[in-house]
Amino acid sequence: MAEIDFKLLAGAGSRSFKAGETIFRAGDPASELFVVQSGNVEIRIGDRVIETVPENGIFGEMALIDDAPRSATAVAAGDVKLVPVGQKQFLFLVSRRPFSRST
Numbered sequence: 001m002a003e004i005d006f007k008l009l010a011g012a013g014s015r016s017f018k019a020g021e022t023i024f025r026a027g028d029p030a031s032e033l034f035v036v037q038s039g040n041v042e043i044r045i046g047d048r049v050i051e052t053v054p055e056n057g058i059f060g061e062m063a064l065i066d067d068a069p070r071s072a073t074a075v076a077a078g079d080v081k082l083v084p085v086g087q088k089q090f091l092f093l094v095s096r097r098p099f100s101r102s103t
Helices: 087-096
Strands: 015-017 022-024 032-038 041-045 048-053 073-076 080-086
Touching: none
Parallel strands: none
Antiparallel strands: 015 080, 022 073, 032 080, 041 048, 041 073
């Protein structure tokens, strides 16, 4: 996975969550995706973990595609630091760096 240049996201600020804290719940309104700056996040449907998002991973991206509420619950698997990215910021980032190159 490519490294994320968090300097590009610096204007977004960051949010910290302690282990076990809920980031969002299924059914909540959705307007941003999140980039995991440090830690891990569990994506859950009911009591089942369907994915664990690692450092530099993203989740909640459907918020930028449709106007539907969150379809799953996100919980901090440990202490976690997240960077929220709204639609306008996402479009700006894509325009600045539209292609990703694997090395």
